[in-house]
Amino acid sequence: MVNMYNRTSADINPYDVRPSNSSREPTAPVAVKFDKDAPYYDMSGDKYLIILNHHTFEKTKYFKRKPSTRNGTYNDEGRLRQVFDKLGFLTFVFRNLKYQDIIDRLTSIATTLDRTRTSCVCITILTHGDKGGKVFAADQPYQLSEVMDIFGKHVNLINKPKLFFVQACRGGNMDPGHTVNLSTQCDSELRNMPSYSTSEIPSCHYSSFEEVMMIMEQPQKTDASSFCLWSFLDSLKASVGCWKDPDDLDISDSQDKSFLTVPTHADTLVVCSTVEDFLSYRDGSGSWMIQALCNTILQNHESQNLLDMIIQMNRTVAYEKTTRFCKLKEMNKKKQMPETRFTLTKHLKF
């Protein structure tokens, strides 16, 4: 059975997430309000954690070789459930879903969310991944942006924070890092110089901690052979001649104060376990990033904002984590750097 939802909220129908159908008491007795000028998101309403957990994969036409089993991922799942349960999130866990099931189920959840009662949705993806935003379903790779669009563009979640925590590789590169001598901090004592360039994964070695190993196809096309509209449009501009003065561009003084239009991609945060092109690390006790994130949130959520906690998580992974193998030098002493991107318009405190 590949489809699971959290046993701590076992009688929630995944296709009807209204609190009235939940085993938990509703956390939002009144509607969640959006205050344009409030510095913090209103987190008093219902909060949802959706975990897409991938442990095993299938051999399909999309995978020439079956992706490796992700040992330790159930420890990530368990820790996430523990921490977000404490934060008052309702949790759904889906294990080893195929691509179409992921799209169908997430779309169904997003559609069912009660706009007036929902404060926040957090989607956690634990899987293999690759360059260019690819993450792996049980049967095929897909674009992370597909999942983000389901929630990011849904009308029920306008003005609500949409959080994505993605534990997955983003390529096969390994990073030896830079080493500094903390007592002198002199350039001459940088042990790794000049080896601060990244190295391709060696073809004859293997890490039990990899999220995915793959030799990539063609790098992205970057030539400038596009058809450009500039000159055509310049001449059009000259012929139309009805352009507002620049001073008129900002309509903040003249718009109807009862309505606010916000950009489609606002209020989103994505934490990736690693920077583009690089490996992520995981062992039997879970992944570096998810474990550090959960520990940091558990210890600091009452006093710190989400971005502050992410900086602390970054520090833990960047400073304290290093691969260690007994014989395979090429895989040894490698570093991992999580990367976060956001379009938040307010602070977030759990």
Next chain:
Amino acid sequence: MVNMYNRTSADINPYDVRPSNSSREPTAPVAVKFDKDAPYYDMSGDKYLIILNHHTFEKTKYFKRKPSTRNGTYNDEGRLRQVFDKLGFLTFVFRNLKYQDIIDRLTSIATTLDRTRTSCVCITILTHGDKGGKVFAADQPYQLSEVMDIFGKHVNLINKPKLFFVQACRGGNMDPGHTVNLSTQCDSELRNMPSYSTSEIPSCHYSSFEEVMMIMEQPQKTDASSFCLWSFLDSLKASVGCWKDPDDLDISDSQDKSFLTVPTHADTLVVCSTVEDFLSYRDGSGSWMIQALCNTILQNHESQNLLDMIIQMNRTVAYEKTTRFCKLKEMNKKKQMPETRFTLTKHLKF
């Protein structure tokens, strides 16, 4: 003359940025220290702002049509210089540089920076741009990552915050946004429904505020035809059998406390004026993002961290800025959402 450096520090040789050769008093009388456990970056040392300002472009083989002139960009440049001068940054301004000049000059600066005295480097790029991380030099497009790598990977800047502020388009899409009724916040009053999908730029209209308009070539290849190493490596793993137990992975307890290895991509922040695929807006008084960023920093730098100020900048651009034209409905009422990504390991206060 296309190469400029800031007149406020006019006798600084751009190829020798040591404070001893500056007109300003050195701000770092003692070496900048890295304290692994400090929550904040040490900003007491020398801080540099480098502005790559692009107003006019050349007709070359890389541009089928000459990119449009970026009116208003000198207001962005002036405002940046004003704000960062107040923050104690030494500023270099390079105007309308060609690609190779950009690479040469930035490499030269990065190489010359004094590791023991430098606290922070901030690179601001004001130009046209396109999908996939492209930004435009005077003569050709190049990858933003090329500039990032010059500073991001330089040994002189290990553990120092490297900030990138990029005012440029990232594609030709326009965003009508979502509109909410602030008094009722009911779903039924969402004026834009169901128009929350993004729209391609209309081929017969033109905005004087565009950063770049371009019909893109092929979308990125996303198939999974890569050659995978999994099975080969799985069998190798079985044959080697020397893997450490997972508990041994974290070497934090056993490593030499005098040395710290940090990931190559740590301590970087990139603020892009818009999300991927979308237009950025600018008028004769400057660009929305740079002007909002400068205003926010000027008003709040004494009390707020950088990430807090970026959230505030996001709010200003997202909530208060909307395009307005007299006759061209297709270009009217469009929104812009800045996006920030970071690998910071400490808080940053200017």
